[in-house]
Amino acid sequence: MRNSGFLLKVLWLVLCQAAAGSWGQANITSMLAPQADRVMALAEWEERWQEDRIGFHQPHVHTMLENNIDKVLAGRAEVRFFFPLCGKAVDMKWLADMGHSVVGVEISEKAIKQFFEENNMTYNEEPVPAIPGVKVFKSSERNISLYQCDLYNFSSSIEGQFGAIWDRGSLVAINPRDREKYAALIISLMAKDCRYLLDTLLYNPELYEGPPFLVPNEQVNSLFGNSCDIELLSSLDALTERHRGWGLDYLTENVHLITPKSI
C-alpha cells in the first residue's frame, strides 16, 4: 500500500509529460500551418538561376559562419565540410583556402559552374556511377566537390560522413513537408565528431509565403533533439529593407550548433 502513493505520483508525472509533449507538437503545427503546404519544385529553383533571381546569394563570407568558425572547428584541421543546397556560396572557397575540404549538393548546374568561374577555379566534370545521370564537379586547385543532383539522391554511401556541416539557406529552403526526411538525411551524414552549424529564420508566416521558410526553435529541437545536443549560439534582428519589401515586420536569424549526443 505504501508504494501506491509513489506509483500514483510517477503516473501523474508521466501523464503531465505526455500532455506537454503533445501540446508542444500542436503548438509547432499551428505555427507552421500557413506554410505547411507550400511546395517549390526543383524546376522553379532552376528558373531562378536562369533568370538571375538569386537574392539569397551573398558575395562575401557569411557573418554567422565567420563569427562561429572556432566553435565549428573546435581546434580541428583539415575538416570535411558538407554544404547541403550549396548554391554558389563563397564560404566554400573560404574554407577550402584554409585547408578544409568541401562537398556540396546543388540542383542547378549553372550555380555550380558560376561558383568555379567566379572564383577563378578550373574544374573537372565526372559522372557519379552510384547515382545514374548525376555529375560531380571537382576543383582542380582546391578540395571542393559539388554534386549536381537532388539532395535526396545523396547519401553517406557516396562521400561518407562529415566533420562539419554549414546549413545556410538549406533547411529554410526545402519544402516544409520534407523536413523530417531532410533531418534524417543530415543526421546520417554526421560523423561522431560532427559540428553542424544551422542558420534558421523566425518571422510571421502569415505575411510572407517563403522561401525562406519559418523554422521555429521548437522544430529544430523536435527534428534533431533525439539524437543530438543543440545549442543556440546567437539570435539577432536581421530585418532589412529587402525583407520589409516581402511584407515582414520582424525577422530574427538564429544560429544553432548541433552535435551528436555521445552514447
Ligand SMILES: C[S@@+](CC[C@H](N)C(=O)[O-])C[C@H]1O[C@@H](n2cnc3c(N)ncnc32)[C@H](O)[C@@H]1O
Ligand atoms: C536559398 S538557396 C541557398 C544557397 C546557398 N546555401 C547560399 O547560402 O547561398 C537554395 C539553393 O538550393 C538549391 N536547391 C533547392 N532544392 C534543392 C534540392 N532538393 N536539391 C539540391 N539543390 C536544391 C537551389 O537551386 C538553390 O541554389
